[in-house]
Amino acid sequence: MKILGPQGVTDNTWRSLPPGEQETAPEIKREAPLPDGDLLAPADVWRTRRDALLAHPGRRLGLLLHVDDPWEEFLPLLPRLALIALNFPAFNDGRPFSTARLLRERHAFRGELRAVGDVRRDQLFFMRRCGFDAFCLVPEQQSPQALEQALSALREFSVHYQSAANSSTDIFQLRRDHAALKTAK
Amino acid sequence: MYHYDQYDETLVRERVEQFREQTRRFLAGELSDEEFKALRLRNGLYLQRHAPMLRVAIPYGLLNATQLGMLAHIARRYDRGSGHFSTRQNIQYNWPRLEEVPDILAELATVQMHAIQTSGNCIRNITTDHLAGIAPDEVADPRPYCELIRQWSTLHPEFSFLPRKFKIAVSGSPHDRAALQVHDIGLCLVRNARGGIGFRVLVGGGQGRTPCIGVFIREFLEQRHLLSYLEAILRVYNLHGRRDNIFKARIKILMRHLGAEEFTRQVESEWKHIRDSVLTLKPADIERFQACFPEAPYAEPTDEVNTRVEADCRNLRERNPHFAAWMKNSIVAHKTPGYNAVYISLKAPGQVPGDASAEQMEVVAELAERYSAGEIRVTHSQNLLLGHVRRADLPALWAALDKQQLATPNIGLLGDIICCPGLDYCSLANTASISVANNIQEHFEQMDYLHDLGELRINISGCMNACGHHHVGHIGILGVDKRGQEFYQFTLGGSSREDAALGDRLGPAVSKQQVVEVVQHILKLYLELREPGELFLDTYRRIGLQPFKQRVYEDSRATGSH
Numbered sequence: 001m002k003i004l005g006p007q008g009v010t011d012n013t014w015r016s017l018p019p020g021e022q023e024t025a026p027e028i029k030r031e032a033p034l035p036d037g038d039l040l041a042p043a044d045v046w047r048t049r050r051d052a053l054l055a056h057p058g059r060r061l062g063l064l065l066h067v068d069d070p071w072e073e074f075l076p077l078l079p080r081l082a083l084i085a086l087n088f089p090a091f092n093d094g095r096p097f098s099t100a101r102l103l104r105e106r107h108a109f110r111g112e113l114r115a116v117g118d119v120r121r122d123q124l125f126f127m128r129r130c131g132f133d134a135f136c137l138v139p140e141q142q143s144p145q146a147l148e149q150a151l152s153a154l155r156e157f158s159v160h161y162q163s164a165a166n167s168s169t170d171i172f173q174l175r176r177d178h179a180a181l182k183t184a185k
Numbered sequence: 186m187y188h189y190d191q192y193d194e195t196l197v198r199e200r201v202e203q204f205r206e207q208t209r210r211f212l213a214g215e216l217s218d219e220e221f222k223a224l225r226l227r228n229g230l231y232l233q234r235h236a237p238m239l240r241v242a243i244p245y246g247l248l249n250a251t252q253l254g255m256l257a258h259i260a261r262r263y264d265r266g267s268g269h270f271s272t273r274q275n276i277q278y279n280w281p282r283l284e285e286v287p288d289i290l291a292e293l294a295t296v297q298m299h300a301i302q303t304s305g306n307c308i309r310n311i312t313t314d315h316l317a318g319i320a321p322d323e324v325a326d327p328r329p330y331c332e333l334i335r336q337w338s339t340l341h342p343e344f345s346f347l348p349r350k351f352k353i354a355v356s357g358s359p360h361d362r363a364a365l366q367v368h369d370i371g372l373c374l375v376r377n378a379r380g381g382i383g384f385r386v387l388v389g390g391g392q393g394r395t396p397c398i399g400v401f402i403r404e405f406l407e408q409r410h411l412l413s414y415l416e417a418i419l420r421v422y423n424l425h426g427r428r429d430n431i432f433k434a435r436i437k438i439l440m441r442h443l444g445a446e447e448f449t450r451q452v453e454s455e456w457k458h459i460r461d462s463v464l465t466l467k468p469a470d471i472e473r474f475q476a477c478f479p480e481a482p483y484a485e486p487t488d489e490v491n492t493r494v495e496a497d498c499r500n501l502r503e504r505n506p507h508f509a510a511w512m513k514n515s516i517v518a519h520k521t522p523g524y525n526a527v528y529i530s531l532k533a534p535g536q537v538p539g540d541a542s543a544e545q546m547e548v549v550a551e552l553a554e555r556y557s558a559g560e561i562r563v564t565h566s567q568n569l570l571l572g573h574v575r576r577a578d579l580p581a582l583w584a585a586l587d588k589q590q591l592a593t594p595n596i597g598l599l600g601d602i603i604c605c606p607g608l609d610y611c612s613l614a615n616t617a618s619i620s621v622a623n624n625i626q627e628h629f630e631q632m633d634y635l636h637d638l639g640e641l642r643i644n645i646s647g648c649m650n651a652c653g654h655h656h657v658g659h660i661g662i663l664g665v666d667k668r669g670q671e672f673y674q675f676t677l678g679g680s681s682r683e684d685a686a687l688g689d690r691l692g693p694a695v696s697k698q699q700v701v702e703v704v705q706h707i708l709k710l711y712l713e714l715r716e717p718g719e720l721f722l723d724t725y726r727r728i729g730l731q732p733f734k735q736r737v738y739e740d741s742r743a744t745g746s747h
Binding site: 091092093094095097098099101106120122123125126127129130156157158159160161162163164170171172173174175176179 | 190192220339348428470473
């Protein structure tokens with residue numbers, strides 16, 4: 001899968017751990033060695049294998065969150081996470097937009113915030129403003145041409161009214177600046 | 186009124202281009218129906234029974250003459266010569282071609298209009314009192330706050346994919362003419378003990394299939410906290426509102442599930458984090474928005490002129506009963522002496538309630554230029570209003586309106602029926618509503634004339650989505666489909682004013698042929714039992730449902746139950 005990120009289009013280098021380990025023979029799985037490389041683990045794996053995940057200081061770690069996961073319990077982990085992937089179960093499910101803003105603005109998460117799941121071109125602009133900086137588009141939008149189009153979706157608007165997680169200045173502030181400039185003159 | 190600055194203009198222009206590209210991709214097969222649906226809806230575009238329907242935003246119901254002229258032009262060029270004003274102060278076109286919608290939006294942008302968020306699961310057009318800024322009973326003009334909320338909610342990155350649609354209304358007066366209590370959020374401008382102006386905040390009202398009167402969750406919110414408090418409410422809703430069942434997804438359901446107290450606790454707890462953030466409005470911000478709504482250039486007449494004008498009006502009233510009826514019915518008090526606000530009824534008998542032809546729109550635009558500071562308002566009861574008419578101009582204005590069938594003196598009366606488009610246009614509706622409205626108007630016009638029924642709100646919805654606001658009609662009529670046949674369910678005693686109430690169900694639904702007869706029973710009983718000065722709603726509240734139920738279902742065998 002290709003990832004659209006701050007550096008443009010790159011290959012996904014993260015290895016995703018499958019969910020549901022605790023349900024299928026947890027005794028065995030808990031003992032099994034973790035694969036090498038950067039690991040993206042879902043919430044339940046983090047719960048059962050937290051110590052194993054944290055055992056290798058050199059390894060980059062990620063957390064995959066679904067909309068129903070109680071993500072606040074993972075807040076103490078934030079400093080150790082290089083990646084949080086928020087899953088969109090459907091194109092029109094807006095919950096991860098709020099979660100993303102809270103992670104960035106309230107909990108100062110500075111790692112990569114990746115949108116996964118039903119991620120499509122026409123949500124990207126909103127996603128980026130809420131603090132996402134990497135996007136894994138659905139398979140049918142993975143062609144080079146579609147990814148090119150997706151990049152242009154990020155440039156569709158040059159202004160916005162709300163201040164959100166990305167740093168660009170909102171219209172309310174632009175007007176204040178403009179008024180201040182006029183008074184100064 | 187508010188004029189776009191460079192930023193507003195840029196955003197709307199870029200939105201048009203974005204939608205042009207989305208439409209192109211859809212027509213080229215690059216976007217699925219479902220994906221395009223989510224995108225087109227937030228540009229007001231529905232694919233309807235016969236053709237697409239385009240809903241254009243009229244922010245808080247306010248238009249200038251140039252904009253109304255543009256709406257007329259669009260009706261003529263892209264539609265079949267008319268438009269339909271909705272209960273949310275917007276306008277709908279029923280016959281545009283999908284391929285031309287981007288061009289329509291581009292034309293609208295030239296007069297600072299758009300169709301952004303007139304549909305879809307996002308924050309919809311903000312509505313308000315149609316007498317905003319001119320009502321004598323006003324605490325403060327709500328329009329600057331409406332515009333602030335409009336901008337904050339436009340393309341909001343976090344709240345563009347909510348569990349369900351979200352409607353906000355603002356009132357500047359304790360007399361509620363904006364149906365606050367049946368909105369997702371209702372904001373009422375109030376003065377606190379120290380004379381400061383702020384908002385009383387209501388959440389969780391709504392109509393549809395689970396009608397609810399909202400709950401006031403905060404008695405006083407300082408103006409500067411307006412946006413942060415809204416953001417806190419919306420965030421709690423966005424994270425916790427149900428998404429598994431479209432009929433249980435509105436904020437009213439979340440609020441009832443959590444209980445008002447727990448819901449309020451969550452909002453306040455979220456708000457604590459953001460109340461002193463970039464969302465806090467500075468005094469200069471609020472002043473800037475207030476300055477966008479200056480008083481119209483009123484010239485208070487001299488006593489001499491006043492005396493002459495009053496004498497002229499009196500003379501004309503005596504000579505012309507039509508003018509007299511219009512003066513009695515369609516004229517509203519104004520805070521400035523020598524001026525009135527004037528209703529323009531879009532409910533002429535036989536007309537589709539809320540429809541206006543391109544020619545009518547052009548005439549109203551011209552009359553607004555000549556007589557009312559170039560400004561027009563759309564009311565939530567689907568009429569128009571000129572807000573700043575000199576009393577001296579009333580006779581000339583009446584003559585011009587009358588020529589266009591725009592002076593029907595039925596504002597607030599039986600003929601002023603609120604009505605959704607129903608089966609004739611809407612793909613959601615399962616019964617007709619327009620023909621029912623027209624039947625009632627036709628049958629009872631004479632009765633109203635003879636007996637002076639007084640204020641009476643009949644609201645008709647063609648399905649339980651309740652776009653015709655039947656729950657809050659004094660007499661509400663809801664169309665229901667029963668095995669392919671149209672039946673109509675009556676409710677009595679609803680109100681959308683400050684005494685808001687949901688109507689009580691009268692009894693089993695009746696057939697389409699029986700609707701007029703049932704209305705007749707209800708009105709006759711009211712006429713028999715009303716005490717001097719009592720309006721329908723007063724009588725109903727005094728005597729209750731039972732006598733009406735008995736009259737309709739027992740005393741008259743014709744309306745046996747179904």
